[in-house]
Structure formats: structure tokens, C-alpha cells
Amino acid sequence: MTRPSDNPPQLVGWLKSLGMTKYEALVYIALLKVTSATASEIHELSGVPRASVYPVLDQLRDKDLVSVSQSAPKRFAAIPPADAIDKLTARIGKNAQQALESLTLIHRERIAAEEGSGELIWNIYGIAGIRKRLAELITHATTDIRIIAHSRVFSEEIKDLLKQCADQVSVEIITPSWEGPVPATMNLYLKKPSVLPKELEGCGDMLAGGVCIIDNKKVMVIVGSAEEDAVALFSESEGFVRFFMRYYGLIVDWVRKA
Secondary structure, eight states: OOOGGGSOHHHHHHHHHTTOOHHHHHHHHHHHTSSOBOHHHHHHHHOOOHHHHHHHHHHHHHTTOEEEOSSSSOOEEEOOHHHHHHHHHHHHHHHHHHHHHHHHHHHHHHHHHHHTTTTOEEEEESHHHHHHHHHHHHHTOSSEEEEEEOGGGOOHHHHHHHHHHTTTSEEEEEESOOOSOOOTTEEEEEOOOOOOOGGGGGGHHHHOEEEEEETTTEEEEEEOOSTTTOEEEEEOOHHHHHHHHHHHHHHHHHHHHO
8 A cells, every 4th residue: 555655745735736735635646546445545545634534525526626436435536637637727717817807806996096086196205216106107108208307317217118108109308418329209308407506506416306297197296316315296186287287388398499
């Protein structure tokens, strides 16, 4: 008779990853080693406690992984491994689909709730967080992207995203400097910042920043461009967006005339 300890430990782990419990895996493996077996024999073969054998067999029957005879005492047999794996993976796929549908519903409810909170203004701290949020906004833009910002805001990732989007949406950038190629489909205006009075020269990083307008519906206002001191305000508030669209319009008109 095969001893329970002869089972490779990783095999039980693999079956557990497919949705079996430890005892289910041990009983199924034990049944594969014989044509059929009684509950008492399964206890000896698998090492599963005698009191747990029948509940485990019921669970395996519910999963269609074992068959049972009508003899007395009842004898149990495992279905072939290929069939068992197919059933287990199909069960996982079904559970995954049901989980996806439920999670999607929860996510949609959150999005719907957020649409009702469009008047809120959110704070974003640090240049890394600002760049991350800007990357998300650029990725989801559908019509146009307009940005006035210090060149430090434009990481290589941001530049790459803008280049990719320039073929699908209108992209307009105003910045003091830009390194690297500029797609023909992207409007780039290079404008040096005004010279600060001598007493404010040390405040350059703090005063630097910008305005990002996405699809005329979302605005992020950046104050500062230093690694830690930068702060941004983000909102989809109608009044907030309208105000900064006017501000952007004044700046871009000035830049185009210069």
C-alpha cells in the first residue's frame, strides 16, 4: 500500500491553488492510486482523519471529481486527472468572471458617486505625485490636452505619453525649455519665464508651476516644481475649470503674439 508520506508536498500545494482544500487534495491523490476504495481504505491511503473522510468525499462529489458506487460499503473512484484539472480550472474561470462582474459593479457605483462630487478640489503633494496624476490625466484624455508648466514637470514618461497622444488628441504645450524630438502633431511653444526681481530670485522654484487642462473638463494647477515643495490642486468643478481656461486663454494669446 502507498503511504501518505509518499505524496510530493508540492502536488498538494498545486491542487490547493486550483481550489482544493488540503484534505480534498490528499483524498483525490489517494484515489488515483487505486481503482476504487472504501472510506476506511481512503483513510489509510490518504492519512486524512477518519471522521473527515466522508465530508471530504461529499465535497469532491460536489465538484464532480469522484464517483461513488451503490454497493455496501460504498466505494469511491477518482475521475481522470485531465478531466479533474479541466473542471477545477473551469470553476476558477467561472468564479473569476463572477468576481469581475461584482467588482465592476462596485467600481461603477464609486464612479457614479464621484461624478456627484465634481465640485471638490483635491490636493496633490510632491512632484512625483503630481507627475503620476498628470500621466493618468494624459492617458485618459479624449479631445485635447493643454499645459503651461515648468520644464521640470515634464519627466521622460510624461513626454512619451504626450508624444503618443498627439496623434489622437490635440496637444498644446507652453514651457521654458524642451529636450528631445517634438511630433509634428504637437503644438509646442517655448517661452522663457519673466525675470524675477533680485529680492525674489530665491523663490523661483516656489513660484514655478503651471496649469494643465484636459478635455476642457479637468484642471490641475501646479504651484512650485521642486521635488518636495510642489503642490497641485485638481478639480472638475465647472467654476474652477472655467476660471483657469480663461487664464490659459490669456497666456496662450500672449505667447502667440510674442
